[in-house]
Amino acid sequence: MTTIKPIIKRELQSYFATPIAYVFIVIFLIMSGVFAFYFGNLYERGQADLIPFFNFHPWLYLFLVPAVSMRIWSEERNSGNIELLMTLPVKKMDWVMGKYFSAWLFIGLALVLTFPMVISINYLGDPDNGLILASYLGSFLLAGGFLAIGACISAATKNQVIAFILTVVVCFLFLLSGFPMVLNFFKLFMPQIMVDAVASTSFLTHYDSITKGVLDLGDLSYFAITIGLWLYATSLIIDMKKAD
Amino acid sequence: MIECLHLSKKFGQFTAVDDLSFTAQKGQVLGFLGPNGAGKSTTMKMITGFLEPTSGQIKVCGTDIAEDPIRVKQKIGYLPEGAPSYGEMEVGQFLYFVAAMRGIEKDLIRAAVESVISRVNLEKVYYQKIETLSKGFKRRVGLAQAIIHDPEVLIMDEPTDGLDPNQKHQVRSLITDMSKDKTIILSTHILEEVHAVCDRAIIIAGGQLVADNTPAEMEGMSRYHHAVSFVSDLDTELLNKIKGMDCVLDVTYDSRLKETTVFPTQGLFIFDEISEFLRKQSIQVKSLKMEAGRLDEVFRNITQGQNEREVVK
Numbered sequence: 403m404t405t406i407k408p409i410i411k412r413e414l415q416s417y418f419a420t421p422i423a424y425v426f427i428v429i430f431l432i433m434s435g436v437f438a439f440y441f442g443n444l445y446e447r448g449q450a451d452l453i454p455f456f457n458f459h460p461w462l463y464l465f466l467v468p469a470v471s472m473r474i475w476s477e478e479r480n481s482g483n484i485e486l487l488m489t490l491p492v493k494k495m496d497w498v499m500g501k502y503f504s505a506w507l508f509i510g511l512a513l514v515l516t517f518p519m520v521i522s523i524n525y526l527g528d529p530d531n532g533l534i535l536a537s538y539l540g541s542f543l544l545a546g547g548f549l550a551i552g553a554c555i556s557a558a559t560k561n562q563v564i565a566f567i568l569t570v571v572v573c574f575l576f577l578l579s580g581f582p583m584v585l586n587f588f589k590l591f592m593p594q595i596m597v598d599a600v601a602s603t604s605f606l607t608h609y610d611s612i613t614k615g616v617l618d619l620g621d622l623s624y625f626a627i628t629i630g631l632w633l634y635a636t637s638l639i640i641d642m643k644k645a646d
Numbered sequence: 647m648i649e650c651l652h653l654s655k656k657f658g659q660f661t662a663v664d665d666l667s668f669t670a671q672k673g674q675v676l677g678f679l680g681p682n683g684a685g686k687s688t689t690m691k692m693i694t695g696f697l698e699p700t701s702g703q704i705k706v707c708g709t710d711i712a713e714d715p716i717r718v719k720q721k722i723g724y725l726p727e728g729a730p731s732y733g734e735m736e737v738g739q740f741l742y743f744v745a746a747m748r749g750i751e752k753d754l755i756r757a758a759v760e761s762v763i764s765r766v767n768l769e770k771v772y773y774q775k776i777e778t779l780s781k782g783f784k785r786r787v788g789l790a791q792a793i794i795h796d797p798e799v800l801i802m803d804e805p806t807d808g809l810d811p812n813q814k815h816q817v818r819s820l821i822t823d824m825s826k827d828k829t830i831i832l833s834t835h836i837l838e839e840v841h842a843v844c845d846r847a848i849i850i851a852g853g854q855l856v857a858d859n860t861p862a863e864m865e866g867m868s869r870y871h872h873a874v875s876f877v878s879d880l881d882t883e884l885l886n887k888i889k890g891m892d893c894v895l896d897v898t899y900d901s902r903l904k905e906t907t908v909f910p911t912q913g914l915f916i917f918d919e920i921s922e923f924l925r926k927q928s929i930q931v932k933s934l935k936m937e938a939g940r941l942d943e944v945f946r947n948i949t950q951g952q953n954e955r956e957v958v959k
Contacts, residue, residue, distance in 0.1 A: 491719035
């Protein structure tokens with residue numbers, strides 16, 4: 403466990419030693435603002451909340467999180483560095499967790515930097531700050547879910563472009579399964595229980611309920627279990643693929 | 647000390663390492679020789695715990711790697727092929743990171759990094775990003791990373807590949823310095839290197855061990871062992887005279903270098919006879935030397951024989 407700290411430190415340093423960090427943060431801040439104001443009509447709605455802002459996060463993450471996750475493992479395999487990592491006296495799970503959490507922390511930092519939104523809305527009106535806090539938590543968990551999928555796929559290929567595209571597709575499927583359009587389609591021939599089961603695999607369903615301010619243990623454990631499973635799969639895939 | 651017993655590694659249908667057994671003792675530099683794809687790197691990857699063997703057992707300093715991989719990894723320093731590292735990191739940063747990952751105690755890390763930096767002469771590039779370094783420096787960073795925790799066992803995959811003669815010399819003298827109290831395994835294509843640093847050499851071909859000798863013994867296996875060669879203008883008549891001598895097995899003449907090589911009958915020492923003969927015939931000789939044996943010839947004989955055997959199968 404003591405080795406996780408230096409791993410996280412090194413990973414975060416490497417984000418900021420390359421332009422990745424700056425490009426990502428700037429694009430994330432601009433896009434989240436553009437989505438909230440132009441498409442979400444945050445200002446014109448005349449309501450003091452950040453719902454339009456958070457509504458677009460799943461779609462923003464769909465493309466930005468895979469851009470962070472694609473390099474986590476495929477870069478190490480491509481450069482041959484994985485041979486160095488796996489021969490250090492460190493448990494494999496420490497690497498998996500360390501690399502994952504540093505990427506998550508990094509996205510968390512980008513999320514925290516959207517704080518001017520909160521300040522503006524508090525200046526304009528009197529929003530429910532508890533709800534905003536819950537929404538931030540939901541958004542952070544959603545990013546974590548996408549990131550776990552991305553890390554796993556990144557371990558499966560040496561090619562970052564393939565890792566990116568596959569991650570977008572898989573994340574999209576996990577979003578889609580909670581989309582009303584898709585659920586209505588399933589309702590045509592499935593009993594309600596099955597439809598609920600499909601809906602419950604979706605990031606969107608759980609994200610929506612958290613951003614509505616309902617901090618249900620079920621939603622939280624959904625994200626925890628999803629992330630845990632994908633990280634476990636990551637460590638298995640590293641074992642299978644490291645020699646290629 | 648490293649013990650490998652009946653080691654095999656299969657990738658699908660392909661057998662990369664086939665029932666390989668050997669032991670490397672402390673204080674010994676063991677050279678791995680073999681053509682490309684012979685299984686040298688795969689064997690090293692198994693000893694360092696990167697790959698699990700399909701069958702067989704590896705013990706490093708008495709610990710079985712299958713039972714306690716972390717403990718084995720602590721004892722090993724490893725320089726993978728091509729010396730990979732994090733390009734975006736500075737040399738100092740990278741070594742601090744490896745030291746921390748190696749579990750060196752916090753207050754000892756600084757001393758460890760400083761000592762390794764001076765041992766492999768990295769002072770000048772301490773604050774430079776690794777990706778901007780030349781090949782020689784990158785290799786030295788890899789070496790520094792491998793010896794930072796003063797390991798009992800050092801494993802290096804082609805440590806001097808792609809270095810210029812000065813850098814090669816430096817790396818070799820570093821290896822020789824460290825060899826007293828460590829077990830060192832290195833793989834190489836460069837046969838002169840075997841002579842320069844190794845106490846023992848193993849030739850691997852087709853995943854199997856085909857020779858295990860000291861470099862001197864290997865030279866003894868050469869046709870050129872104790873052959874005498876000299877440079878001078880000779881005519882066919884004289885060549886035939888030499889060929890006719892009792893102690894001479896064969897004579898070859900390289901017309902480009904004007905070099906004559908005289909091969910002795912099995913085991914004989916013919917330097918005196920040949921020099922005596924040349925003096926008697928009053929032949930102008932530019933150089934006259936006795937050969938110790940040519941490793942590259944032995945290497946070719948052993949490994950090509952192996953390939954042919956495979957075809958016959």
